[in-house]
Amino acid sequence: MNFQKRKQKILEQLDRTGEVDIKELATELDISEITARRDLNQLANDGLLYRTHGGAMKVDPLAKPKDFANKAAQNAGVKDDICRKAAEHITDGDIIFMDCGSTVFRLCQFIKHKKIKVITNSLPVIYELQNCSVSINIIGGEFNNERQATHGKIANEHIARYHAGKAFLGVDGISARGLFANSELEAEITSMYISQSAYTYVLCDDSKVGKETYLKFADINQVEAVITNADDGKLAGFKDTALTILQVG
Amino acid sequence: MNFQKRKQKILEQLDRTGEVDIKELATELDISEITARRDLNQLANDGLLYRTHGGAMKVDPLAKPKDFANKAAQNAGVKDDICRKAAEHITDGDIIFMDCGSTVFRLCQFIKHKKIKVITNSLPVIYELQNCSVSINIIGGEFNNERQATHGKIANEHIARYHAGKAFLGVDGISARGLFANSELEAEITSMYISQSAYTYVLCDDSKVGKETYLKFADINQVEAVITNADDGKLAGFKDTALTILQVG
DNA sequence: CTACATTTGATCAAATATAATCAAAATTGA
DNA sequence: TCAATTTTGATTATATTTGATCAAATGTAG
Numbered sequence: 001m002n003f004q005k006r007k008q009k010i011l012e013q014l015d016r017t018g019e020v021d022i023k024e025l026a027t028e029l030d031i032s033e034i035t036a037r038r039d040l041n042q043l044a045n046d047g048l049l050y051r052t053h054g055g056a057m058k059v060d061p062l063a064k065p066k067d068f069a070n071k072a073a074q075n076a077g078v079k080d081d082i083c084r085k086a087a088e089h090i091t092d093g094d095i096i097f098m099d100c101g102s103t104v105f106r107l108c109q110f111i112k113h114k115k116i117k118v119i120t121n122s123l124p125v126i127y128e129l130q131n132c133s134v135s136i137n138i139i140g141g142e143f144n145n146e147r148q149a150t151h152g153k154i155a156n157e158h159i160a161r162y163h164a165g166k167a168f169l170g171v172d173g174i175s176a177r178g179l180f181a182n183s184e185l186e187a188e189i190t191s192m193y194i195s196q197s198a199y200t201y202v203l204c205d206d207s208k209v210g211k212e213t214y215l216k217f218a219d220i221n222q223v224e225a226v227i228t229n230a231d232d233g234k235l236a237g238f239k240d241t242a243l244t245i246l247q248v249g
Numbered sequence: 250m251n252f253q254k255r256k257q258k259i260l261e262q263l264d265r266t267g268e269v270d271i272k273e274l275a276t277e278l279d280i281s282e283i284t285a286r287r288d289l290n291q292l293a294n295d296g297l298l299y300r301t302h303g304g305a306m307k308v309d310p311l312a313k314p315k316d317f318a319n320k321a322a323q324n325a326g327v328k329d330d331i332c333r334k335a336a337e338h339i340t341d342g343d344i345i346f347m348d349c350g351s352t353v354f355r356l357c358q359f360i361k362h363k364k365i366k367v368i369t370n371s372l373p374v375i376y377e378l379q380n381c382s383v384s385i386n387i388i389g390g391e392f393n394n395e396r397q398a399t400h401g402k403i404a405n406e407h408i409a410r411y412h413a414g415k416a417f418l419g420v421d422g423i424s425a426r427g428l429f430a431n432s433e434l435e436a437e438i439t440s441m442y443i444s445q446s447a448y449t450y451v452l453c454d455d456s457k458v459g460k461e462t463y464l465k466f467a468d469i470n471q472v473e474a475v476i477t478n479a480d481d482g483k484l485a486g487f488k489d490t491a492l493t494i495l496q497v498g
Numbered sequence: 499c500t501a502c503a504t505t506t507g508a509t510c511a512a513a514t515a516t517a518a519t520c521a522a523a524a525t526t527g528a
Numbered sequence: 529t530c531a532a533t534t535t536t537g538a539t540t541a542t543a544t545t546t547g548a549t550c551a552a553a554t555g556t557a558g
Contacts, residue, residue, distance in 0.1 A: 003535080019254070022515080032537050037516070052253045053515060053545070123375065130372075130394055138399050140389020140407045145379055150387050154410065158389045161403065252545080271505080281547050286506070302505060302555070 001029060006039055014049055014058050021055040046087060047113040078205045078229045081248040083107040085227050086168055086203055090114060094165055097193045098125050100149035101170025103203045119162055121150045121189060137162070144185070151185040159192045167197035171204055173211035174226065176237040179218040180211065187217035199224045206230035210237065250278060255288055263298055263307050270304040327454045327478050330497040332356040334476050335417055335450055339363060343414055346442045347374050349398030350419025352452045368411055370398045370438060386411070393434070400434040408441040416446035420453055422460035423475065425486040428467040429460065436466035448473045455479035459486065 006029050013020055025036040044051040050059055082103065087110035090096060094114075098104050100122035108128040111118075118129060121139035129136055141155030169190055173180030179202070181187035194200050200223040209230040225244040228235070235245055255278050262269055274285040293300040299308050331352065336359035339345060343363075347353050349371035357377035360367075367378060370388040378385055390404030418439055422429030428451070430436035443449050449472040458479040474493040477484070484494055 034516090034538085035536060038536085050253065052251045054251060057253055123379075126372070126392065127376075130392075130397075136392035138387060138389050138392050140387050140399070140404075143375065143379075143385035143387050148379075150389070154386075154407070155389075158403070158407070283506090283548080284546060287546085290507095 001031070003039065006031070007043065010039060010043065010056075011048060014056065018058045019052075019055060020049075023054075025055075045113075046084075047110060048084075078248075079103050079106045079203075080109075081229060082203050082205065082227050083110055085246055085248045086201055087111055087114075089166065089201065090116060092116065095119070095163075097159070097162075097164045097167035097169075097197055098122060099167075099169045099190060099193060100125070100147055101203075103170045103205070104168050107168055107203070117164075119159070119164060121155055121159075123148045147186075151189055156188055156192045159189070159196055162196060164197045165199060167193045167200045169193055169200060169202055169223075171202055171208060173208055173213040174202060174204055174220070175210050175212050176220055176241055177212060178216045178220050179223065180213045180216050182214050184215065187215050191217050194218060194222050202226040204228050206234055209234045250280070252288065252291075255280070256292060259288060259292065259305075260297060263305065267307045268301075268304055269298075272303075274304075327498060328352050328355045329358075330478060331452050331454065331476050332359055334495055334497045335452055336360055336363075338415070338450065339365060341365065344368070344412075346408070346413045346416035346418070346446055347371060348416075348418045348439060348442060349374070349396055350452075352419045352454070353417050356417055356452070366413075368408070368413060370400065370404055370408075372397045396435075400438055405437055405441045408438070408445055411445060413446045414448060416442045416449045418442055418449060418451055418472075420451055420457060422457055422462040423451060423453055423469070424459050424461050425469055425490055426461060427465045427469050428472065429462045429465050431463050433464065436464050440466050443467060443471050451475040453477050455483055458483045 009029060010020060010025065020040070022033055022036050022040070025031075025040075026033045029036070040049065040051055040056045043049050044056065048059065050057040079102070083106045086107055090111055092115040095117040096119070098107065098118055098120040100120070105122065105124050105128070108125055111134060112129065112132040115133050117135050117137060118125070119137040119139065120126060121141070123143075126136055126138060139150050139155050139158045141150040141158060142152045143149070144151050171179045171190070172182045172186070179190070181190060202223050202225070204226065206229050209228055220238070220241050220243060223243070225246060226238075227246040227248065229248050235247070238245060258278060259269060259274065269289070271282055271285050271289070274280075274288075275282045278285070280288075289298065289300055289305045292298050293305065297308065299306040328351070332355045335356055339360055341364040344366040345368070347356065347367055347369040349369070354371065354373050354377070357374055360383065361378065361381040364382050366384050366386060367374070368386040368388065369375060370390075372392075375385055375387060388399050388404050388407045390399040390407065391401050392398070393400050420428045420439070421431045421435070428439070430439060451472050451474070453475065455478050458477055469487070469490050469492060472492070474495060475487075476495045476497065478496070478498040484496070487494060
């Protein structure tokens with residue numbers, strides 16, 4: 001029983017009962033109390049639970065804005081797994097880009113407590129990260145109501161003025177041949193994110209893996225890592241690429 | 250039963266019945282009276298309830314600290330009058346700037362149905378105008394949580410790239426000698442709005458008229474009109490200026 | 499106002515949880 | 529395989545939480 005596995009079980013029970021107890025946890029997971037404590041502390045540090053004396057409680061479920069929440073809720077379990085993994089790669093002091101997809105949006109909950117700078121064109125992300133330790137830089141430009149984000153020439157130029165250590169991006173399709181998008185606007189801004197960040201993570205669930213849709217906008221070697229729940233079979237195509245693959249679930 | 254959990258239960262009961270009693274609390278939560286007292290004291294200290302002898306009462310929900318909505322609600326009647334008048338000057342096809350003050354925010358309700366472009370640095374304005382006939386251009390840059398808006402160098406440069414027919418701005422003070430602001434950030438972005446618009450309306454209630462506070466950032470002849478509820482006496486100082494004065498109320 | 503009951507805060511003691519330190523065990527990478 | 533690193537657990541010291549007692553403050557009734 002390693003840390004990752006315990007983490008899952010703890011979060012699972014927390015989700016079910018709303019609370020956990022150090023002593024019970026130690027018994028159930030067959031670990032010492034101090035290890036249980038260490039686990040809880042780490043999870044609390046990642047903002048995934050509230051630490052209490054002798055245990056922990058579920059973190060407040062927050063009211064999600066508008067219908068975006070519904071779309072974001074589709075496949076939420078998998079997306080959360082992906083984002084939890086992504087959050088492990090974000091540390092205090094980081095400057096990161098976040099794009100406007102529903103997957104990337106779910107990353108917010110895991111980074112709220114971190115002392116980082118987020119540059120984003122996504123209104124839901126902005127909304128979610130106000131009033132917390134994250135400092136926000138809004139990408140200006142024409143606002144697209146459907147995507148709840150800014151896009152276009154001015155937005156692209158805005159991004160071009162910044163550099164970030166990491167970018168966390170969603171795509172509509174990814175294969176060994178490159179990254180694919182369903183719209184030009186989306187493709188352009190994603191390209192810009194990639195070019196202005198030192199290290200790019202692509203976040204996508206298995207439905208996007210192997211999919212080559214509409215518009216190819218980047219080669220696979222332009223991004224550094226993909227975080228996904230796809231299985232080895234689906235990922236076999238990436239064998240010959242330099243891509244770092246982070247599997248979850 | 251730890252403090253966090255008791256806190257939940259206490260606040261829950263408070264919300265239901267409006268009050269709690271030390272003795273009952275001690276029995277129900279199976280804690281000593283002194284612990285119940287300590288809990289109530291701490292919650293009172295956090296402003297979550299009113300401490301009374303022998304128990305506690307629900308705190309007045311209207312007395313919550315100033316979030317933007319409340320601030321915007323202060324003096325709402327007057328501000329609405331001012332904004333209603335301002336809206337009369339906005340017609341389909343207009344491109345307008347709106348700044349991030351609480352007065353200008355109330356203009357939103359009167360322009361929702363209009364077919365115009367709004368360029369703004371105010372997050373509340375953006376929220377208010379989504380999903381309606383107004384097309385939005387967001388001014389990018391670093392987000393200031395207190396003001397719920399973007400400010401700074403990049404924001405100013407963003408504005409510099411656009412021109413609008415009209416600007417609707419709030420100020421912290423206005424007199425025949427010029428416009429005044431309580432912060433440099435605010436002053437700079439307002440100056441930029443003025444210089445990039447053909448016609449500038451200043452929206453302010455009578456408390457701002459004649460007030461010369463902190464930082465003067467523009468001469469009075471740089472703006473074209475002021476919309477206010479101030480009376481003739483307060484406005485007498487503007488007699489010798491070219492300013493168009495639109496009185497309401 | 500006085501007398502009485504109740505509530506309260508302070509102090510202390512006991513129980514419990516936590517952090518710190520260090521050693522053992524497991525994992526990792528050559 | 530061995531050495532280095534990480535993870536885990538035992539021990540001890542520290543901190544927190546809780547409850548009991550009691551004097552002081554507050555509220556109530558006459």
